[in-house]
Amino acid sequence: GAVVSQHPSRVICKSGTSVKIECRSLDFQATTMFWYRQFPKQSLMLMATSNEGSKATYEQGVEKDKFLINHASLTLSTLTVTSAHPEDSSFYICSANKAGPGGEQFFGPGTRLTVL
Amino acid sequence: GDSVTQMEGPVTLSEEAFLTINCTYTATGYPSLFWYVQYPGEGLQLLLKATKADDKGSNKGFEATYRKETTSFHLEKGSVQVSDSAVYFCALSGQGGSEKLVFGKGTKLTVNP
Numbered sequence: 001g002a003v004v005s006q007h008p009s010r011v012i013c014k015s016g017t018s019v020k021i022e023c024r025s026l027d028f029q030a031t032t033m034f035w036y037r038q039f040p041k042q043s044l045m046l047m048a049t050s051n052e053g054s055k056a057t058y059e060q061g062v063e064k065d066k067f068l069i070n071h072a073s074l075t076l077s078t079l080t081v082t083s084a085h086p087e088d089s090s091f092y093i094c095s096a097n098k099a100g101p102g103g104e105q106f107f108g109p110g111t112r113l114t115v116l
Numbered sequence: 117g118d119s120v121t122q123m124e125g126p127v128t129l130s131e132e133a134f135l136t137i138n139c140t141y142t143a144t145g146y147p148s149l150f151w152y153v154q155y156p157g158e159g160l161q162l163l164l165k166a167t168k169a170d171d172k173g174s175n176k177g178f179e180a181t182y183r184k185e186t187t188s189f190h191l192e193k194g195s196v197q198v199s200d201s202a203v204y205f206c207a208l209s210g211q212g213g214s215e216k217l218v219f220g221k222g223t224k225l226t227v228n229p
Contacts, residue, residue, distance in 0.1 A: 004159065041221065041222075042221055043120070043220055044217075095217075107152075108159050109159040
């Protein structure tokens with residue numbers, strides 16, 4: 001199968017600190033990965049599209065300087081929440097495209113971020 | 117912009133009951149439509165999909181038909197099992213090979229023995 005992992009699964013941090021979340025495709029290469037945010041009882045909202053070797057494409061309203069995305073290899077994308085605040089507390093989910101345009105997206109299990 | 121509306125949950129059924137989860141969409145062009153399932157503690161998994169009007173997606177006893185005239189993609193299963201308890205998300209992706217997914221809010225299904 002196609003497995004996507006996220007690390008950590010849960011993180012609690014103090015306000016003002018930065019947190020890095022990793023997304024890895026374990027058994028396939030992914031030129032494109034996606035980062036979503038999910039609020040309680042809400043749908044997944046796409047934050048940005050991460051492209052290997054190039055800058056991420058952010059959705060309207062998402063602060064690129066706050067949510068730093070790096071896609072350094074075909075199996076790893078990272079999301080760094082900089083200077084986190086309580087309103088950044090959320091469930092962050094990544095997905096990876098297995099093969100080419102229109103290919104199926106495989107999702108990670110998500111990371112629960114709590115900012116105190 | 118594109119959007120997906122699915123029925124609010126939670127939905128609670130007894131084993132072997134019939135399931136329908138309604139999903140309607142708004143989109144320009146001809147989107148592809150998907151149902152994803154999220155079991156407790158796991159990531160979203162693709163359940164089924166349909167890429168053009170009148171297509172029927174099916175998997176694990178679940179079915180959904182792409183109805184362009186009613187802009188709907190309702191999920192159905194004739195006889196649910198306890199193991200079907202999960203959150204179900206309806207989603208669409210745009211025309212032209214766009215890979216972005218737009219999700220509904222999700223419907224939590226609980227099946228009791």
